[in-house]
Amino acid sequence: MEEQFIVSARKYRPQDFYSVVGQSSLTATLKNAIKTKHLAHAYLFCGPRGVGKTTCARIFAKTINCQNLTESGEACNECESCKSFNDQRSMNIFELDAASNNSVDDIRELVKSVYIPPQIGKYSVYIIDEVHMLSSAAFNAFLKTLEEPPEYAIFILATTEKHKIIPTIISRCQIYDFKRIEVSDTIEYLKYVAGKENITTEDEALSVIAQKADGAMRDALSIFDQVVSFCGKNVTYQAVIDNLNVLDFVYYFRLVDMFFAGDVVNSLLVFNEILNKGFDAQNFVSGLSSHFRDILVSRDQSTLPLLQKSENIAKQYYEQAVKCPLPFLYKALDIANTCDLNYRTSRNKRLLVELMLIKLCQIVESSKTQDTSSKTQDTSNKTQDVSNKTQDTSNKAQDTSDEQQPATVNAVEVAETPKLPNLAQVMQNSGFHNALTPKIDEAKPVENEQINEPQTENQTENINHNFNEIQLVEAWQNFGNSFDDDFQKNLIISISPKKEENLCIILALSTSQKDFLTEKKSAIERFLQNELKNSEIKLKIEINEDIKPVVHYSPEDILKQMTQQNPILNNFVAELNLQVKY
């Protein structure tokens, strides 16, 4: 079986523009140029490795020499010229790999051959791969030919590093930028190859391969080959992660559930299990960060394309995203990212990661402690309602395990059972419906109405004391996002407000930040009062003494410091009537 399996990267190299994966707009342009006979003498193909630059150059050479173009502008693959190209015996194509042949002599050799006209076909095509590797002397030797090439000569220069190409070359070329191939495109193509080879595959398995290939089809195909030689005609997710030493994403899903449950013990045990399997701790941490990021982009239809996972996995992300409110994700991302940044310099790396896990388990915990006091108040309002619902509740207890479907548990149950609610519950119970996708609301429409009815009556007279710090943070972020000016927006978003009763405490990082916020104080208060439905919210702005203002210097701060060091600057500012620009 292994003998039969030819390296698919070579076997499935595209033969026409149509089968080039993931570069459709670029190949359409090239095809059109050939059709309308608008050919340039020099092309520069730029882009990462393995995305099809050389392949496209070869197809281009074949197509412009084809004696019988198809209606769609592709090479016919049947005429004498096409056949000679496909058999790799065409005299109309010359390839030079500048990575290994970068001397002046190599280029002189090539230049000499340029002046011999083609015997068959119309064009001679010269492909110079990794052209940025040419020595500067070689570049110069080449430049003259590039400036005045014979009619029949066409150059295609390919490079992974466009910035290393000297301007005199760039200005003489038509430039095509190849992009990384999307994971979904890679998966589709691997499926096609697998189908041709009678290999069965799991989507998750192909997703892992595509992700590992990082946008390079050539890599995807050779990883695929490797996996097939390892596990035969049935490519499963399990076989792929074992063979490629990839950490099973199931771990991350399980861990996030543990963070919700505040389950420190089990999250530490899972980490231990991961280490025992021989995985690197830092990979684990950055994988966890990516997982949070992936959940974040799964929350919204508009960012969903950024997820880049197979359909099945995307569904699992969506399901977890439903349970994760934004403030939790922001905080979790921050914690994981900080750990990642500190990892290299840490002396006790294992402890660092364990601390991260503990902190992640405490996100929900800390929001809960703030919330429970206000909730006992809340339940008294609802006691009337309980009797109506007890019937309903007992039915439900049987068919839903709380952990899997946390959002279906309602406020009354939470207060009655000593079991601690998770963040999703806390959020929804305190009116945080926005953070949860409609899916949950749809799931229990009747129940929601029942809860909401008595509440709306109360809300007209009562002030909502129920907001918690996470909601405050989100309201604060919303306030920041209402600014068009990026500087002001970032200034606000960079601060995390603290909650104390009805006080929103802001720790400014500098005096100018404090001044800026004080100026906007009443607007901020109004915004927060509105957003959190509590007219008693007040703002308290203090300077954060713990943090030295390193990162958040405003232009004003900088000027102040500069003039302190150099008072003459003041005259300068006054005389030219200079203004600080925000």
Ligand SMILES: [Zn+2]
């Ligand atoms: Zn042909």
